[in-house]
Amino acid sequence: MARYVIRRILVAFPTLLAVYTLVFLFIRVAPGDPAVAALGDYASAEAVQALRERMGLNTPLWVQYGATLLGYVRGDLGRSLITNISIGSQIAAVLPHTLELTFAGVLIGTIFGIPLGIIAAVHRNRLADYLSRVFSLAGISIPAFYLGILLILAFAVKLRWFPVMGAGDFSNPVENLRHLALPALALGIIMIAFVARMTRSCFLNVLREDYIRTARAKGLSERGVILLHSLRNALIPIAAVLGTQTALLIGDSVMTEIVFSRPGMGKLIVQAMLQRDYIALQSLIVVYASLVVVINLLTDLSYGVIDPRIRYE
Amino acid sequence: MKVRLLILGCWFLSIVATGQVLRIAFDAADLKTLDPHYAAATMDRAVVDMVFNGLVRYKPGDITVIEPDLALSWEVSEDGLIWTFYLRPGVSVHPFPGMPDGYELTSEDVVFSLIKAADPQRSAYAGEYTGMKFEAVDKYTVKIVLPQPISSALFLPKVANYSGGFIVPKRAYEELGPRFATNPVGTGPFRFKEYSPAQKVVLVRNEHYFRGTPKLEGVEIWYMPDVTARLSALLTGEVHVIEGVREQAWVEAVKRYPQVIVDVFGPGETEVLHINMTKRPFTDLRVRQAVAYAIDRNELVTAIGPDVAEPLCAAVPPYLPGGLTCAEVAERGLLYDVDLAKARELLAEAGYPEGFEISAYITERASYRKPFENIQAQLARVGIKLNITVVDHSSFHSLIRQDANPLVHYEAWRPSADAFLTRFYHSASRVVVGTKPDTNFSHVTDIDGLIEAARYELDTEKQIALWKEAQIKLLEEMASYPLYILKFVFCRSKSVDYGYELKSSLALYPSINELTTLK
Numbered sequence: 001m002a003r004y005v006i007r008r009i010l011v012a013f014p015t016l017l018a019v020y021t022l023v024f025l026f027i028r029v030a031p032g033d034p035a036v037a038a039l040g041d042y043a044s045a046e047a048v049q050a051l052r053e054r055m056g057l058n059t060p061l062w063v064q065y066g067a068t069l070l071g072y073v074r075g076d077l078g079r080s081l082i083t084n085i086s087i088g089s090q091i092a093a094v095l096p097h098t099l100e101l102t103f104a105g106v107l108i109g110t111i112f113g114i115p116l117g118i119i120a121a122v123h124r125n126r127l128a129d130y131l132s133r134v135f136s137l138a139g140i141s142i143p144a145f146y147l148g149i150l151l152i153l154a155f156a157v158k159l160r161w162f163p164v165m166g167a168g169d170f171s172n173p174v175e176n177l178r179h180l181a182l183p184a185l186a187l188g189i190i191m192i193a194f195v196a197r198m199t200r201s202c203f204l205n206v207l208r209e210d211y212i213r214t215a216r217a218k219g220l221s222e223r224g225v226i227l228l229h230s231l232r233n234a235l236i237p238i239a240a241v242l243g244t245q246t247a248l249l250i251g252d253s254v255m256t257e258i259v260f261s262r263p264g265m266g267k268l269i270v271q272a273m274l275q276r277d278y279i280a281l282q283s284l285i286v287v288y289a290s291l292v293v294v295i296n297l298l299t300d301l302s303y304g305v306i307d308p309r310i311r312y313e
Numbered sequence: 314m315k316v317r318l319l320i321l322g323c324w325f326l327s328i329v330a331t332g333q334v335l336r337i338a339f340d341a342a343d344l345k346t347l348d349p350h351y352a353a354a355t356m357d358r359a360v361v362d363m364v365f366n367g368l369v370r371y372k373p374g375d376i377t378v379i380e381p382d383l384a385l386s387w388e389v390s391e392d393g394l395i396w397t398f399y400l401r402p403g404v405s406v407h408p409f410p411g412m413p414d415g416y417e418l419t420s421e422d423v424v425f426s427l428i429k430a431a432d433p434q435r436s437a438y439a440g441e442y443t444g445m446k447f448e449a450v451d452k453y454t455v456k457i458v459l460p461q462p463i464s465s466a467l468f469l470p471k472v473a474n475y476s477g478g479f480i481v482p483k484r485a486y487e488e489l490g491p492r493f494a495t496n497p498v499g500t501g502p503f504r505f506k507e508y509s510p511a512q513k514v515v516l517v518r519n520e521h522y523f524r525g526t527p528k529l530e531g532v533e534i535w536y537m538p539d540v541t542a543r544l545s546a547l548l549t550g551e552v553h554v555i556e557g558v559r560e561q562a563w564v565e566a567v568k569r570y571p572q573v574i575v576d577v578f579g580p581g582e583t584e585v586l587h588i589n590m591t592k593r594p595f596t597d598l599r600v601r602q603a604v605a606y607a608i609d610r611n612e613l614v615t616a617i618g619p620d621v622a623e624p625l626c627a628a629v630p631p632y633l634p635g636g637l638t639c640a641e642v643a644e645r646g647l648l649y650d651v652d653l654a655k656a657r658e659l660l661a662e663a664g665y666p667e668g669f670e671i672s673a674y675i676t677e678r679a680s681y682r683k684p685f686e687n688i689q690a691q692l693a694r695v696g697i698k699l700n701i702t703v704v705d706h707s708s709f710h711s712l713i714r715q716d717a718n719p720l721v722h723y724e725a726w727r728p729s730a731d732a733f734l735t736r737f738y739h740s741a742s743r744v745v746v747g748t749k750p751d752t753n754f755s756h757v758t759d760i761d762g763l764i765e766a767a768r769y770e771l772d773t774e775k776q777i778a779l780w781k782e783a784q785i786k787l788l789e790e791m792a793s794y795p796l797y798i799l800k801f802v803f804c805r806s807k808s809v810d811y812g813y814e815l816k817s818s819l820a821l822y823p824s825i826n827e828l829t830t831l832k
Contacts, residue, residue: 031715032707038345040353041710041725042476042736044440045749046433054434082345084491090510149541157545164546165338165537166512258342261537261546263511271342271511276707 001304005297012293019289020072023282024065032276034081055081057278068282077283082275087283090268095287097167098264100176101256102249104184106242109191114238116192117199118226121207132196139193145255148186152259155182165261183260187249198241202234209233235306243299247292333530333831335809336552337822338537343511347497349479350429350436355556355821360514360534362820364407365481365499367474368398368423368455373824374813376580377632379469383418383480383500384455393462393771398423398472400453405521406482407504409489409496415521418500420449422483427457429486430477438477440749461769464776466634470728475819502527502827512536518827527827528812544804547573553809553831554823557802559680561618567804574805577620579817580726581800583630584622584684587721587737587754587793595719599663601791604720605649606656607695613684614797621802625795627784628733632817635730635767635780647788656695668696673718675701676709680799685722713754716745721754724799728819730780734764738787755792808832 035051036043052058056067071078077087120132156164168176206212207230215229216222254266265288272280339356346352349361370382384398404418424447429435431442444460459468472478485498497505502524503516514534518527535552537543540563543555548570557563557575568575586608594600614622626648627637642648660668675685682703689699699720704712713721727733736742740758742751760783767779787793803823805811812828 030708031704031711033711033714036710036714037707039351039437041752042353042727043351043437044433045751047437047439050433051437083343084346084494085510093510145539152542152545157548160549164542164549164551165535166551257511259539259542261338261512261535261539261542263509267342267511274342274705274707275345 001301005301008297008300012290012297015293016286016289017069020069020282020286021065023285024068024278027273027276027278027281028061030276034276034278037275037277038082064278068279072283072286077287078279080272080277080280082277082280087280090280091265091284091287094263094265094268096170097262098250098253098257098266100167100180101183101187101253101262101264102246104180105187105191105249105253106246108184108188109195109245110242112188113192113195114199116196117201117238118203118231120196120200121203122222122226124204129200132200136193136197136200139189140197142190143255144186144190144252145259147189148183148256148259151182151186167262167264179262183253183256183262186256186259187252190252191245191249194241194245195238198238199234202237203230206230206234232306236303239299239302239306243295243302246299247295250288250291333528334533335529335531335554335825335829335831336533336535337554337825338535338543338546338552338556339822340538340540340543340556341536342538343536344495344508344514344534346494347505347514348494349481349497349499350438350477351494352476353437356534356536358820359822359825360505360516361479361497362474362501362822362824363503363516363532363826364497364501364505365474365479366404366501367478367480368400368472369469369478370474371819372813373826373828374811374815374818376817376819379473382474383423384472389465394459396457396459396468396472397450398455398457400455401523402453404500404523405519406485406500407498407519409485409498411488412484416482416484418480418482419452420455423447423455423480424449425483425486426479426481427455427472427477429481436477441471441477462771463769464771464773466773466776467729467731467768473819475728503529503532503825506531522827524827528830529825532825547804547806550806554803554805554825556822557804559617559621559799559802561620564618564620564802572807574807574809576803576805576815576823577800578803578815578823579798579800580630580632580819581623581798582724582726583625583628583733584680584722584724584796584799585625585628585737585793586688586796587723588791589716589719589721589754589756590790590792591716591756592719594663594665594669597663598790599659600665602649603656603659603663603695604692604697605791605794606652606659607697608649608688608691608794608796609651610794610796611651612691613687616687617684617797617799621800622797623800625798627795628737628787628793629730629780629784630798633730633733634773635777637781637784641781642788645785645788647785649788649791649794653695660695660697665696668698670698670700671719672700672702673720674704674709674712675722676706677703678706680724681709681722684796688720688722714744714750714752716754718754722796723752723754725752726821730777731764731768734760734767734780734783738783738792739764757787757790757792759790760786 035048116132120129123129155161162182168179215225257264257267269284341356345357347360349365352358352361366382368384369379372378372380385401387398389396406415406418408415427447431439433439446458448456450456486493495508502522504519506515506517508514517531520526546552547555588595588601610624626639626642629636631638675682692699736751738757740761741748742753743756763783767776770776808831810830815823818824
């Protein structure tokens with residue numbers, strides 16, 4: 001397995017290099033000047049020119065490309081063109097909040113989505129199935145930010161159970177959870193919908209398998225058939241969906257972070273894009289892509305845990 | 314009983330203690346810079362306004378009055394070339410790493426700060442100080458020598474609490490280096506405590522503030538780009554002041570909440586349609602005049618709302634010295650009241666009886682896009698087909714500076730008539746081709762003499778007359794069509810008392826100072 005992991009990590013480098021190259025080119029093709037964005041429209045022309053010089057924007061493109069890449073090799077993500085803050089420190093400050101939110105969303109999606117999918121599959125074409133499918137369809141259809149606004153209005157403005165804004169301090173777990181509850185629910189409901197649909201579909205396939213019929217013929221209880229024989233076999237495609245959705249959820253968290261005024265990677269990426277903060281955008285996307293690579297690797301490794309027959313050659 | 318009273322007392326004190334931190338939420342995802350000589354966005358200007366002082370300041374809530382700030386008094390030499398400022402003794406610089414007790418601000422700091430403001434490598438506003446020399450006469454006296462005399466109306470804003478006029482303490486700037494941009498150190502009523510990226514900046518009160526200890530314990534500046542979240546947080550009491558939406562419908566909706574006060578205040582930003590006189594068919598005066606007769610500014614004002622917008626009839630808004638009121642413009646017959654028949658007639662005379670088709674970029678921001686779409690509909694009534702391409706804000710600013718648009722809708726605030734006229738209508742400021750390319754989108758070249766004569770005119774009445782004459786020329790050649798002034802909208806909880814009457818604020822937010830309280 002170690003060789004497999006090393007091989008995957010080695011394959012990740014060209015992937016990340018391709019991501020970096022594409023972002024580097026696309027952001028520079030788009031119109032917009034980081035110096036103007038940083039200084040505002042009242043700044044003098046000399047000041048804009050001086051800042052462009054200081055930002056290194058007047059150096060040849062290949063020099064800019066190489067300098068940033070060299071920084072990555074040294075573990076330096078560079079400094080924001082706009083704020084001059086180290087991007088590494090910015091990411092260190094916000095990444096825990098993004099991971100916390102994503103993890104909470106996935107957790108909610110898994111805890112509620114899998115049972116909901118199983119119930120729907122077991123009670124196929126009955127009321128529970130219909131309700132589950134309606135919920136799933138609604139969950140997939142509603143954008144996370146809109147759901148977030150509805151949750152804010154209901155649970156923060158009307159009921160005053162949860163705060164509207166910010167991310168609680170990690171040193172105060174209760175406060176942290178209060179701040180996390182609504183945004184996690186906004187992402188979690190969408191995740192529940194995806195997971196429930198996938199679980200239902202996988203379960204229906206598994207329930208048709210010969211070994212399930214055999215288990216039932218042996219007189220195994222229905223609960224035993226579902227939990228011992230069906231669930232584990234259905235879990236591999238579910239794990240695949242969970243992996244993909246977790247990566248997507250980091251992207252979905254952009255609007256959730258904005259609606260709930262939480263610090264996070266998504267908010268930084270949008271800000272960097274709007275301000276043409278080339279260095280910050282490149283580094284943030286590379287870090288985001290690295291996260292996706294890691295999540296995909298963990299997802300692939302989880303297959304072996306779920307199904308011991310799978311070997312990593 | 315005593316124990317109960319003690320517990321009650323502690324509880325009360327804790328309420329008072331936590332209740333005196335004011336939270337203000339801005340329409341922003343994060344800060345850009347807190348170096349006052351670079352800060353330009355509203356959320357950054359707000360922090361800078363609370364942390365720094367100028368030699369003089371605009372009276373809180375009323376930008377038409379200038380009063381002493383770090384300087385107790387000042388005088389100007391007879392030839393108008395030398396301005397001398399006498400500093401307030403005992404002004405304490407906020408503590409910073411290396412000097413945990415701060416130090417006393419002196420003329421050395423003021424001179425350092427002004428030199429920094431005049432240096433394009435360290436300031437965005439260097440152009441305002443070209444040719445000036447700064448000298449520390451003694452510990453509390455600063456002399457500024459000008460290359461040419463200018464009126465006090467033009468000079469004092471350069472040393473006021475705005476942009477380059479904010480005084481940056483020398484030792485703090487040198488100690489912190491590049492970190493100063495996110496760790497500002499000044500002399501203002503509040504001092505910087507911490508910054509949480511993409512979330513908030515925390516300020517605490519400056520116990521040694523020279524105007525007295527601020528009543529608030531601190532201020533938190535939150536970055537909340539979603540307006541629903543800002544309003545929700547205001548309604549739940551999590552924040553006390555929010556940046557609102559500059560639209561009548563939104564203002565009306567929020568006014569219905571009994572616990573909220575909506576403040577609509579000036580100076581506002583001018584909204585002007587610049588007509589590129591070098592692009593056909595706008596090279597023809599008759600076509601430009603046809604555009605003017607086709608546009609109905611009152612319809613635009615009605616669409617945005619009378620509380621937040623008011624008609625603008627000349628390049629410089631009337632609340633600045635040298636600005637023209639709509640009545641003054643009407644007197645000269647240059648109001649260009651909407652007249653579609655005349656517009657069509659002018660187009661026909663110019664050889665466009667069926668109108669023509671043009672394309673322009675506009676930013677996705679509602680305050681630009683919505684009125685521009687309204688103008689699109691108005692021009693269509695006389696056969697001018699305006700194709701609009703919506704782009705993001707950075708792209709828009711870049712494209713219009715590359716001269717991509719025949720018509721440019723621009724939103725701006727400038728602190729003086731000279732700044733408005735120089736930046737938008739001096740030949741040196743022409744985009745792409747000017748010697749100092751800036752925001753002259755119309756490519757005006759024939760009022761340089763008037764702008765420069767007004768700049769160096771010391772007689773206030775004559776200066777104002779020159780500024781007005783320049784604007785009349787602009788209207789005669791219809792280089793740009795002034796649309797309206799868009800005011801600022803902020804909402805606050807009824808518990809917030811700013812401590813002054815809010816009519817206008819140059820910091821572009823309701824200034825929080827030592828007098829502000831939370832009831």
